[in-house]
Amino acid sequence: MTNLVIVESPAKAKTIEKYLGKGFTVRSSYGHIRDIQKKGMGIDIANGFSPNYEISADKKKNVAELKKLAKEAESVWLATDEDREGEAIAWHLAEALNLDVSNTRRIVFHEITKPAIEAAVAAPRTVDMDLVNAQQARRILDRIVGFELSPILWKKIRTGLSAGRVQSVAVRLIVEREKEIEAFEAGFSFRVQGKLVLLDDQGLETGEVEVKRSATFDNEEDATAFLQAVSAANLSVLSLEEKPAKRSPKAPFTTSTLQQEAASKLGFSVKQTMMIAQRLYESGKITYMRTDSVNLSEVAIAQAQQSIESAYGAEYVHVRRYKTKQADAQEAHEAIRPTDFNVQEVTGERNEQRLYQLIWRRAIASQMADAQLMRTSVDIAIDSLPSDKLTAKGEVITFDGFLKVYDFGDKSEEGRLPPMKIGQALQLGSLVARQSFARPPARYNEASLVRTLEEMGIGRPSTYAPTIDTIQQRGYVVKEDREGKPRDYRQITLDVGGIQAETLSEMAGSEKNKLFPTDIAGIVTNFLTKHFGEVLDYQFTAKVEDKFDVIAQGNMPWQTMLDDFYKQFHPKVEAAEDVSREEAGQARLLGNHPESALPMYVKIGRFGPYVQIGDGENDEKPTFASLMPGQKMDLITLDDALELFKLPREVGLMPESYSAQAVDGTLFAVEKGQKLIAKQGPFGPYLEYGPKCYAPIKGFDPLNITLEEAAALVEAKIQAEADKIVKTFPGTDVKILKGRWGPYITDLVTKKNAKIAKDEDALQLSLEECQKRLDEAPEPKKRGRAAAKKAPAKKAPAKKAAAKKTPAKKTTAKTKSS
Incomplete structure (x- = not known):
């Protein structure tokens, strides 16, 4: 060789x-x-x-x-x-x-x-040893921060927590945004918009014009008065302005802009985008996908020019050379682009095709002509309100340019207005004054968090995806959809029949793929901000990145940078040893129980936040209750806490017997008169309807669920248990059950599971074949106490201490099946 x-x-x-x-x-x-x-x-x-x-x-x-x-x-x-x-x-x-x-x-x-x-x-x-040293400095600094901060979190708050220079700052952003949302007080206003009918000189209708009032009203009375004035007024075109405009393409993708656009246009997570881009790069279809640069090479520009001219014509070509705005952009030479602009589509997995198309369109569009527009703006006079007006705006695309390949949803006829002239009359079609509520700051999704981190100079292209993945894996952040809540609003409608006011309802506050901080995220962020403010300071974190860049350029010894940091950081680590566990975990006194006068606290435990009655003094054993889903430690009140101790709650007796039979004859049943008890566990509320028989409560409040609702949930659980059994083998503990991803083989004694292929008929599998697969299957992962025994000896005492101080361990054993 x-x-x-x-x-x-x-x-x-x-x-x-x-x-x-x-x-x-x-x-x-x-x-x-x-x-x-x-x-x-x-x-x-x-x-x-x-x-x-x-x-x-x-x-x-x-x-x-x-x-x-x-x-x-x-x-x-x-x-x-x-x-x-x-x-x-x-x-x-x-x-x-x-x-x-x-x-x-x-x-x-x-x-x-x-x-x-x-x-x-x-x-x-x-x-290049300068680049190596910059990477070494980053790795060493992050190890120091994680190694010295994480044990403090274990001792002072909860075992298993972690901290990191970039991850903790990302969590802080999400926590602080949540605080802004909680503190937001929604005001409202009334916005007027609707349609007017354009008339010619003979009073005939020539078309409809969509109009709105630019300013809003603060209350319903003023909005109604305005509509009343319009109903009796003469309307005419006051001014008319047409002017050309243009829209320019965006620069080719960098790592962060690709992540953002793939999220909004394709629905990809940041991690998914980077995995797919990696495959496209390794197969030679796109250029390197970790870059801060928006630059294209001269060879790439020439190839793009030839491809555009060949496909669309010379008038669509407009050569552009973008320059990276960030002075600290990494050493990558080009933006993300196709390796061959003549290849519009690639073979392979569907999502690879979709991401490649997005990259190709963005890159090719960057070398195409501007889209040419004609924008029209019309002011409509109201003779009874000389100081007020309605406006109409339209936009027509006269030359599509780059929009031919990278369309933002524009349509050539969208917003087009009929021909008009100054003084031309209009008459009422319909106008609506609708109550609109101010929106709180938007929660982050993965793409907007990446954009914010990039704007603040925190992290670099290679760090965004693993950072966002880490904060979710560590339980600081959850990404989920949340349903909105019904909200009433007022609407006043003016049409030829007069004015009508009504109260309508809408769903407000729904969220899709948003990042929500957990309670532990708020506690850790507050603790770190208080005692290690510099590490979590946004500007400090960005300046550290700048220093890595200086090292990469050969202008600073990496040891000097680390020494400067450690001299400030380590004394704060030592000082944090004196912080009490109660202070660090933000245990909060809610007040005294109205009957026993014992103090009531809200605390964080191994399995999440809980409230506690009593402080354990005078040999009195405290009692505990987990918080309900959606309740937050920093917002819960004494009254809220007292409600939690109303559980367990006897909902009533099962009104009728119910049973369901599995394919093997096993009967799942509940008898008439069986007590239905609503409880709260670490995994949420559930119903207990017999010894070791549980049904989860989804979408219901355990404090208010009715007997009818509870009975229906129990019946659904019994039916689901019966439906779960696909096949059994009499005289053995082997069964084929229906799981989330389809049928699977299980042994009820060893707890081992084995897979069944999607194209297999589970009913045709013999006991011998099932046993063989179970023998070859891996041992089940141990959980709870068994898993804890495998932990390093050094960490075991902390786990035991946490278990002693929290009530959830005992509760979990009872409620795990819920």
């Missing part, structure tokens, strides 16, 4: 080996091969922040193989990605394979095409 080329991913390796041909063997490192050792901090702070690196356990076999191939090769080429992360991987490879970093060939390319690969091989360089 003459040349060994090492890339990051196996998919990329296959494509590059095909382009390089004979004399080159291409292998993959499968991403990072080394990281700071997991045991301890892994950083020798006293010795210049020297990191102790180790080869990851799952990469040792691959590294051994690469070592062997490197010894046999005449030349080794490191062809990892062109960003700092890729540069660091190249350096780690050189270190692990005992290569001389000063003369090992390093090649980079922005796209996986034959010309790009050949050009890179023709002009190799060495590993």
Whole structure:
């Protein structure tokens, strides 16, 4: 073997080996091969922040193989990605394979095409240690922050929590937005809009005009008075203005703008977008997908120009050279674009096709002519209200330009107004004054959070997706849809029949794919902001990123930057040891119980927030109750807490017997007269209707659910249990059950599960085949106490302490099936 080329991913390796041909063997490192050792901090702070690196356990076999191939090769080429992360991987490879970093060939390319690969091989360089040091500084600083902050959170708030330089700032943004929403007081106004009928000189109708009053009214009385004045007024065209306008295309995609646009147009999560983009890049269809740059190469511009002219004509071509606004943009050379502009569509998985189309359209549109528009603005006079007016606006596209490929939803006829002239009369069609409520600040979704992080200079393209994924995985943030609530509004309608006022209803406040902070997110954010304000300070976090850029440019030693940070950070860690657990967890005294006079608190526990009666003094055992879904620690009142202790609540007796029979004859039943008890557990409210028999309460308040509603839920649960059984094998504990994703095999004793393929008929499976699959299936994951025993010994005491102080452990054992 003459040349060994090492890339990051196996998919990329296959494509590059095909382009390089004979004399080159291409292998993959499968991403990072080394990281700071997991045991301890892994950083020798006293010795210049020297990191102790180790080869990851799952990469040792691959590294051994690469070592062997490197010894046999005449030349080794490191062809990892062109960003700092890729540069660091190249350096780690050189270190692990005992290569001389000063003369090992390093090649980079922005796209996986034959010309790009050949050009890179023709002009190799060495590993850029400035870029490596910038990445090292980021990794070490983040390890220090996480390693020193997380144990404090375990001791002071709850075991298993984590903190991070970027992740904690992202959580803070979401928590603070939620506080703004909670503090928002919605005002209202009345907005007038509707239609007028245009008349010619003979008084004949010539068309309809959509109009509105630009200013709003503060109350219903003023809105009604305005409509009454219009009903008796003469209306005419006061002024008419037509002027040309244009709309320009946006720059090609950067990482963050791709994530935002894919979310809004395709409904992709940030993580999904990056996974699909990675596949498109590795298969040679698009350029590198982690970039801050909006620039296109001259070769790409020329190719786009030729493609546009060929498909649409020369009048659609408009060459543009975009410049990246951020002074701190990373070292990537180009925006995200297709490697070949002549390829409008690609084969492959559907979402890959959709994302490629989005990238192609955005990039090709950036080199196309402006869309030309004609905008019309009309003021309509009301003779009885000389100081007031109605307005009409229209827009017509006279030349579509870039909108031919990248349409924002504009239509050539949208908003078109009929021909008019000054003084022309109009008559009433219908006008509506509708009560509109002010909206609170919008909650973040993944795309808007990325946009905010980018605008504030927090993080970089490679950090957005893992950061957003981490804060959800750690339980600080949940992404979900929430239904709105009915809201009444007033509407006054004026038409030829007169004025009519009515009260209507609408659904308000519905949310889709929004990021909601959990209670623990608010507690951790408040604690960190109070005691480690600098780490969570938005400007500080952005300035740290700037320092990484300075290191990458070779203008600052990375150890100096870390030393400056640690001198300020570590004393605050030591000071935080004196904070009490109650203060850190924001335990709050709600008041005294009206009957016992015992103090009542709201606290956070291992399984979430709860309220507590009593403080355990004088050998008196406190009592506990979990908060209801939707209740928040910082908003709950004494009265709210007292309501929680009304559970368990006996709803009533089952009015009629109900039973359902499974395919194996098993009878699931509840008898008439069985007590139905509403309870609250750590997983939400549920009904208990017998020994170890539970039915979840969804969409009902356990304090107010009626007997009829409760009985219906129990019947539904019994029927669902019966329907779940697909097949049984008498005399064994093996069953085939219906699960969320279809039928599956289970053993009721060992708790092992085995899969059934979608195209298989579950009813045709024999006991022998089911037993065989169960034997081959992995052992079930242990949960609860069994899982806790597997935790490192160092963390076990903290978990036991948390369990003793929270009531939810006992509750969970009773209510897990709910």
